[in-house]
Amino acid sequence: MYAMVDCNNFYASCERVFNPTLADKPVIVLSNNDGCAIARSDEAKALGIEMGSPYFMIEEFVRSHGVKVFSSNYTLYGDMSARVMETLAAFVPRLEMYSIDEAFLDMHNMPYHTLEKLGKKIKATVTQHTGIPVSIGIACTKTLAKLANRFAKKTKKQIGVHVIDSDQKRNEVLSYTQIGDVWGIGRQYANMLQRNNVHTAAEFVALPDDFVRAHMSVVGLRTLYELRGIPAIEWEFVPPPRKNTTTGRSFGKILTDKAQIEEAVSNYAANVAFKLRRDNTCAQEMTVFLHTNPFRTEDRQGNFAVHVQLSTATNATGDIIQYALKGLNLIYRPGFNFHKAGVTITKIVPETVVQANLFETDTNVEKKRKLMHSFDAVNRSFGRDVVRFSKQGYERKWKLRAEHLSKRYTTNFNELLTIKI
DNA sequence: TCTGGGGTCCTAGGACCC
DNA sequence: TCTGGGGTCCTAGGACCC
Numbered sequence: 397m398y399a400m401v402d403c404n405n406f407y408a409s410c411e412r413v414f415n416p417t418l419a420d421k422p423v424i425v426l427s428n429n430d431g432c433a434i435a436r437s438d439e440a441k442a443l444g445i446e447m448g449s450p451y452f453m454i455e456e457f458v459r460s461h462g463v464k465v466f467s468s469n470y471t472l473y474g475d476m477s478a479r480v481m482e483t484l485a486a487f488v489p490r491l492e493m494y495s496i497d498e499a500f501l502d503m504h505n506m507p508y509h510t511l512e513k514l515g516k517k518i519k520a521t522v523t524q525h526t527g528i529p530v531s532i533g534i535a536c537t538k539t540l541a542k543l544a545n546r547f548a549k550k551t552k553k554q555i556g557v558h559v560i561d562s563d564q565k566r567n568e569v570l571s572y573t574q575i576g577d578v579w580g581i582g583r584q585y586a587n588m589l590q591r592n593n594v595h596t597a598a599e600f601v602a603l604p605d606d607f608v609r610a611h612m613s614v615v616g617l618r619t620l621y622e623l624r625g626i627p628a629i630e631w632e633f634v635p636p637p638r639k640n641t642t643t644g645r646s647f648g649k650i651l652t653d654k655a656q657i658e659e660a661v662s663n664y665a666a667n668v669a670f671k672l673r674r675d676n677t678c679a680q681e682m683t684v685f686l687h688t689n690p691f692r693t694e695d696r697q698g699n700f701a702v703h704v705q706l707s708t709a710t711n712a713t714g715d716i717i718q719y720a721l722k723g724l725n726l727i728y729r730p731g732f733n734f735h736k737a738g739v740t741i742t743k744i745v746p747e748t749v750v751q752a753n754l755f756e757t758d759t760n761v762e763k764k765r766k767l768m769h770s771f772d773a774v775n776r777s778f779g780r781d782v783v784r785f786s787k788q789g790y791e792r793k794w795k796l797r798a799e800h801l802s803k804r805y806t807t808n809f810n811e812l813l814t815i816k817i
Numbered sequence: 818t819c820t821g822g823g824g825t826c827c828t829a830g831g832a833c834c835c
Numbered sequence: 836t837c838t839g840g841g842g843t844c845c846t847a848g849g850a851c852c853c
Contacts (some may be wrong), residue, residue, distance in 0.1 A: 427821035434821070452819040468821085495853045559838075582851050613827055641830095642823060649818080691820055797819085 397503035397534055399515065400541035401484055401522075403477075404529045404549065406497035407435035410476045411466050412804045413527035414813055415554065422463040426451055428647050430467055430797045467798035475806045476526060483525045490633050500538060502631070508561045515557035525585045535560035538629045539622035542579040543569050543597065549716030566625065570598035571575050580619040585612055597623055637744070638675065643667040644685065644738020647794040650692075651734050657686070658721055660794035662787040665713070665720035665739045672711035679716060680709040681743035682705060689735035700727035703742070709750045712764045712769070715786050779808050 403409060407425040412418045413585035422439035424430065433440075443461055445454060451465075458465060469547045485491050491776045501518075503511065507719045515532040516762045522530050527759065533545025540560055547569045560566050576586030578597050587610060594600050601623045618628040643664040651657050672679055685701040687732040710716065720739045750761075775781045803811035 429821070430818080431821050448820085450820040457818090498853080579850070584850060613850085615827065639825080640823095645824070655824070691819085736821095740823095747827090 397489075397506065397508075397511065398538050398541040399501040399503050399511075399532055399534045400494075400516065400545045401499050401501060401516075401532050402536070402549075403480060403497035403531050404531055405435055405437050406439070406477075406528070407466075407468065407473055408437040409528050410473050411464075411468075411802055412437070413476070414472075414802065418464055422461065424463055425466045425468060426800065428468060428796055428798075429648060430799055432648070432788055434468070436498065439665070450559070451769055456622050459564065465800045466661055467801040469802050469809055471804045472802065475804075476528065478525045479806075480528055480530070483522050484518065487514070487521075490631075493635075500541065500631070503534060508559075511561065512557045515559065516555070516609065519556050530556065532557045533560075535566070536625055537622040537627045539579050539619055540566065540569070540625065543573050543577075543623075544703070545571060546577060557717065570601060570623065570698075571596055572598040574601055578619065580615065585616065588612075601702060635646070635747075637677070640742050641668060641671050641742040642739070643671070644736065644737055645796065646689075646736045647734070648797050649793075651794055652730070652732065654728055654730070654789070656745065656793050657722060657728065657734060657737060658787065659789035659791065660736050661720050661724050661739065662717045662789070663794075664737065665717045666781070666788055668715040668739050668741055668784065669711055669713040669768075670772070672716075672744070674774060675742045675744075678709035678711045678745045678747055679706055679719075679741040679743070680745050681705055681741070682716075682719060682723065683726065683740045683742050684720050685738050685740070686727050686734055687725065687736045688732050692733065692735075693801050695714050695733045696731070698729065700729070702726045709745050710764075711747065712768050713785055715764075717785055721787065779804075 408423040411423055411425065418553055420439065421437070422443055423437040424433045424440050425435040427434045432451060433454065436445050436447070437476055437655065441464055445458070445463070445604055460670055473496060480497075483709070484501060488501045488503065492500040494500055496572055506514065513532050518534055519530055523526060530544050530550040532545065533541045533548055534557070535541040535544045540774060544560045548556055549571070552558055560569060568629065571636070573596060575581060575589050575594055575596060589600065594603065603621065605617065607621065608620045621628040630769045640777060645664065649662060651660070653713065660710070682704050683701055684704065685699070687699045688695055688697045690697065692795065702723045704719050706719055716739075724737070771783055773784050803813075805811060805813045
């Protein structure tokens with residue numbers, strides 16, 4: 397059996413933990429650049445604020461309804477996530493962290509009649525340890541556990557736990573679940589299925605295998621089996637190595653000036669280099685991209701990208717910045733209103749492979765590695781990037797907006813929660 | 818003025834090889 | 836009538852997830 401544990405309205409819940417006055421108030425959390433609403437408390441959902449609503453469109457509404465607004469504070473959410481995961485891990489032999497706010501728990505060998513009770517215990521303990529409310533679904537496949545989780549959230553809010561341990565309970569959840577709410581079935585497939593008179597998960601499981609294979613490939617077939625109670629999606633207790641990694645962002649405002657774009661791209665490159673070092677990997681190939689804003693229909697549009705081969709795989713910030721700027725130089729055109737840029741590492745290799753390369757000609761490799769090690773250590777100790785490369789600049793005209801940022805309560809000594817007594 | 822960011826997997830089709 | 840057959844590798848595009 398699989399338990400799917402999912403934090404309710406995770407980002408909004410994190411903000412509430414450190415500000416109890418928000419307890420029953422509508423709360424939303426905005427995406428990078430304060431662009432869209434990406435997390436909403438139940439109260440905010442009840443007001444009709446949709447997932448992904450552009451903030452500038454709902455700003456008036458939000459103000460007049462007393463909705464509390466936060467910019468994304470990923471440092472805080474990441475740390476809270478680690479605390480939730482740590483709590484969950486104590487209950488089971490193995491756990492798969494599926495996303496920042498979700499985990500599958502291995503409930504293998506646990507007697508059916510104890511599952512509901514255990515679920516409740518897990519939920520209560522997470523609340524006690526972290527203050528984050530969770531919902532739990534338990535079933536014999538991952539996809540059914542996901543559905544059970546959603547069922548618990550929607551129909552058993554107070555209990556927050558639902559176990560599918562019989563055909564009757566499985567049928568109940570399948571009939572309840574709209575086809576588009578099934579894990580693995582997105583908007584395109586939901587539309588296609590509805591055109592074929594399939595509206596619920598129960599109707600979906602009755603489809604012939606051939607139909608699903610033909611219209612939804614083997615991925616759809618896996619979902620079909622999973623809903624029938626046959627496990628078809630493997631455990632991933634150890635996350636597989638990344639195949640690519642991106643740092644790309646919208647600028648805080650439109651940029652046309654090459655020097656400013658270079659500064660932004662240098663910072664994205666530095667960030668990507670940091671991620672590589674954190675994972676003990678190096679970049680072998682990268683893509684640099686530069687986009688205009690598709691919403692500004694009055695502007696001339698252009699999406700430019702170039703693929704860059706690195707002569708030697710590296711994760712040194714200086715090297716990565718150099719390659720990224722070389723790429724940028726190839727794609728930059730004057731006369732466009734640029735809005736977003738980024739660096740994607742498209743071929744990642746383990747650090748150890750690079751070190752073992754007999755044909756390595758760059759004698760500075762070891763020196764650079766030590767330099768970057770100290771570089772990271774210093775920045776880590778300050779909790780921000782105090783040591784920087786000159787190309788990263790200090791003007792930061794491209795910088796993101798974050799006008800509603802909460803504090804990093806759990807990871808920065810200068811931002812601890814203070815209580816007046 | 819203002820519309821997020823970061824991933825994965827599968828398939829079809831073309832290039833190329835013997 | 837009848838235009839080989841069987842592979843591999845790569846890429847672009849489309850679908851999905853949070």
